Amino acid sequence: MSGATTAECRTPLILREPQDEREGAQGVLLHSNAQMFQCSIALARRRPRYHMRSITTAKEPPMDREEAWHILCEFTQTEPLRKHARAVEAAMRAYARRYGGDEEQWACVGLLHDFDFEMHPNPEEHPAKGAAILRGRGVPEDIVYAVLCHADYLGLDRKTPMDRAIYAVDELASFIIAVALVRPSKSIHEVDVAAVRKKMKDKGFARAVNRDDILKGAEQLGVALDEHIAFVIEALKPAAADLGIAGTA
Numbered sequence: 001m002s003g004a005t006t007a008e009c010r011t012p013l014i015l016r017e018p019q020d021e022r023e024g025a026q027g028v029l030l031h032s033n034a035q036m037f038q039c040s041i042a043l044a045r046r047r048p049r050y051h052m053r054s055i056t057t058a059k060e061p062p063m064d065r066e067e068a069w070h071i072l073c074e075f076t077q078t079e080p081l082r083k084h085a086r087a088v089e090a091a092m093r094a095y096a097r098r099y100g101g102d103e104e105q106w107a108c109v110g111l112l113h114d115f116d117f118e119m120h121p122n123p124e125e126h127p128a129k130g131a132a133i134l135r136g137r138g139v140p141e142d143i144v145y146a147v148l149c150h151a152d153y154l155g156l157d158r159k160t161p162m163d164r165a166i167y168a169v170d171e172l173a174s175f176i177i178a179v180a181l182v183r184p185s186k187s188i189h190e191v192d193v194a195a196v197r198k199k200m201k202d203k204g205f206a207r208a209v210n211r212d213d214i215l216k217g218a219e220q221l222g223v224a225l226d227e228h229i230a231f232v233i234e235a236l237k238p239a240a241a242d243l244g245i246a247g248t249a
């Protein structure tokens with residue numbers, strides 16, 4: 001590629017290299033001069049999606065699923081955790097459609113919410129340190145914030161439907177899959193709300209799933225628990241084969 005075109009360079013953001021993770025991949029706005037302009041072109045060549053934005057349209061560009069998947073796979077080697085990410089992605093996509101959200105952005109939140117868990121398995125680090133990595137990659141702040149919002153212990157204010165949805169579907173998606181897998185058929189198509197409710201009362205079943213998170217998630221989302229459970233069951237069905245819950249029959 002021969003570099004930025006004249007049209008792309010109109011009123012560029014003039015950037016210097018970010019000095020640390022806090023500054024993120026967006027760099028720092030500096031005075032417009034030829035030297036710094038060259039710097040912005042160099043940055044744009046490395047991260048073309050983020051560095052040639054006009055001052056008048058300095059809105060963060062959206063993220064696409066491929067980019068989120070690439071980051072997930074870079075930091076997550078185990079298939080179960082990748083599968084969990086895809087399950088949460090499916091639920092987030094369904095709620096994005098319901099609430100009129102940007103489905104691709106909501107999907108990215110689902111894919112990325114645990115991307116650093118293998119590296120940072122402790123609440124002291126996950127997902128706060130992961131968020132710093134995402135910012136360093138230029139991931140839009142609304143996605144980073146929603147990723148942080150899935151961790152209840154951070155005590156963040158869930159400001160948007162996307163923030164509330166990621167918290168509401170994270171534990172529940174895993175729980176519903178666990179319910180499907182103990183069916184003789186291992187099929188999501190044989191899971192209903194009553195089965196999920198019954199297993200929620202069984203303290204010995206899927207103990208790692210925090211029932212309070214499921215209850216609080218539905219409440220904050222403003223959806224009755226049964227409706228929420230039914231919604232996520234339906235959301236997972238199209239992805240059943242990929243998630244290993246399509247049934248063995």
Ligand SMILES: [Fe+2]
Pocket residue numbers: 084088113114170171
């Ligand atoms: Fe998760």
